[in-house]
Amino acid sequence: MSRRLFLIAMLGVLFVVFTLSMIELESLYNNYGMRYFLNEGFDDTGSRNLVTAILLDYRLFDSLFEAGILLIAVSGVIWISKHDVEEKNAQFMLDKYKTPDLFVTFSRLVYPLMLAFGFYVIINGHVSPGGGFQGGAIVATAILILYYIDGNKETNIGLIVTIEKIIYLLIILLASLSFFTRGEFFTNFFVPSANPDLKAIYLVLLNVFIGFKVALGLWTIFTAFLKEGR
Amino acid sequence: MVDYILNLTLIEITAYALQFLLIFIAVAIVVHKNNGTIIILIASFSLVTASLYIINNAPDVAIAEVAIGSAIIPLIYVISISRQREFIVLDKAMDDFIISDNQMTGIGFILLKRFSDFYHLEINITNDPMLGKVESGRDQVLLEETNVDLIVTKDPDHEGGYLLKGKASSLLLNKLETMLDDYDNVRMIKYKDRDIGE
Numbered sequence: 001m002s003r004r005l006f007l008i009a010m011l012g013v014l015f016v017v018f019t020l021s022m023i024e025l026e027s028l029y030n031n032y033g034m035r036y037f038l039n040e041g042f043d044d045t046g047s048r049n050l051v052t053a054i055l056l057d058y059r060l061f062d063s064l065f066e067a068g069i070l071l072i073a074v075s076g077v078i079w080i081s082k083h084d085v086e087e088k089n090a091q092f093m094l095d096k097y098k099t100p101d102l103f104v105t106f107s108r109l110v111y112p113l114m115l116a117f118g119f120y121v122i123i124n125g126h127v128s129p130g131g132g133f134q135g136g137a138i139v140a141t142a143i144l145i146l147y148y149i150d151g152n153k154e155t156n157i158g159l160i161v162t163i164e165k166i167i168y169l170l171i172i173l174l175a176s177l178s179f180f181t182r183g184e185f186f187t188n189f190f191v192p193s194a195n196p197d198l199k200a201i202y203l204v205l206l207n208v209f210i211g212f213k214v215a216l217g218l219w220t221i222f223t224a225f226l227k228e229g230r
Numbered sequence: 231m232v233d234y235i236l237n238l239t240l241i242e243i244t245a246y247a248l249q250f251l252l253i254f255i256a257v258a259i260v261v262h263k264n265n266g267t268i269i270i271l272i273a274s275f276s277l278v279t280a281s282l283y284i285i286n287n288a289p290d291v292a293i294a295e296v297a298i299g300s301a302i303i304p305l306i307y308v309i310s311i312s313r314q315r316e317f318i319v320l321d322k323a324m325d326d327f328i329i330s331d332n333q334m335t336g337i338g339f340i341l342l343k344r345f346s347d348f349y350h351l352e353i354n355i356t357n358d359p360m361l362g363k364v365e366s367g368r369d370q371v372l373l374e375e376t377n378v379d380l381i382v383t384k385d386p387d388h389e390g391g392y393l394l395k396g397k398a399s400s401l402l403l404n405k406l407e408t409m410l411d412d413y414d415n416v417r418m419i420k421y422k423d424r425d426i427g428e
Contacts, residue, residue: 049290129292130290131290137294137297138293140302141297141302141305218302222305225306225309
């Protein structure tokens with residue numbers, strides 16, 4: 001009991017320190033960065049969504065490693081759930097755990113809409129909220145619904161992972177193209193004086209690649225989970 | 231303080247209410263015992279977080295939070311929990327050891343029920359005609375290649391006896407073996423895992 005009381009007291013102290021430091025931080029706030037991005041962001045990068053401008057242009061180096069983290073996570077999941085023996089499923093199992101018909105019908109209606117919304121979020125990443133990562137996650141959810149419609153669906157994990165790796169290499173190549181036009185790595189490959197609408201082409205391309213990469217990565221992860229318990 | 235509270239806009243009040251809701255949901259996730267409820271709570275936690283992101287003008291993060299936190303993660307939890315919880319028994323004996331008087335009241339079933347309640351497993355008894363026809367020599371292959379955890383057959387050497395066949399790598403079966411001490415006519419066979427290609 002005393003140990004619990006001590007823990008609660010410690011949490012209280014932490015809470016007080018946290019709130020105090022929050023007030024301290026307020027004096028440090030400034031909006032220089034915000035004003036710079038608001039004034040220059042669109043002309044610099046061609047992106048009306050400034051989050052995408054920072055992710056895919058100003059701080060592309062960080063984003064590349066974020067995309068790499070997912071690749072490493074996928075490899076880890078596959079390595080842990082590796083099955084050398086081809087496992088067969090007893091057919092009768094699926095009858096007891098069959099998805100309800102209402103859910104299947106509803107999923108069939110929703111599936112194309114989800115897929116279309118995912119692609120919309122990916123392609124409009126430079127105009128509206130969203131982008132490659134969010135859109136890829138939505139596309140992956142849509143694909144996951146397919147497994148509820150048809151439980152026997154077979155997927156070739158190896159092929160998906162290979163495509164994902166190739167797309168990751170393509171992302172790095174696309175990001176490095178700027179070396180030949182601008183003389184520096186990891187930024188837009190159009191020259192800085194180009195029309196912002198032209199620069200958006202690069203953002204759309206990168207968003208599409210990242211979207212596909214994320215969708216394939218998440219697809220691999222839950223395919224591994226689906227196979228694991230069977 | 232009172233002035234501050236009275237001058238809050240509707241959106242600020244909503245934001246505070248949502249933050250308190252987050253605390254309640256977080257406590258509920260820790261306190262609850264039922265896995266299904268916990269998954270729903272985790273999904274709702276993500277939804278509330280996403281609406282807080284929207285209130286704080288971060289729609290990009292909100293979309294990511296909704297897609298990952300309240301769609302993919304709960305679905306993965308649902309899949310893993312439903313797969314791990316069931317214990318599949320293949321009934322090849324086809325007599326009143328498990329099913330007597332068309333009900334699951336045979337002595338074998340009571341034994342397995344006690345065993346599965348001990349580990350909070352969902353017991354699932356099947357007499358699939360395809361798998362039931364497999365000759366007893368191939369039971370080990372059956373255990374390895376399908377998702378069946380235990381096979382119940384008649385004992386060929388012993389009149390009125392029964393055999394329970396399982397994999398030695400399944401540690402749950404050690405408990406079942408100790409429970410068998412009360413039953414004279416039930417024996418247990420545990421197959422060791424073979425190497426591939428053996």
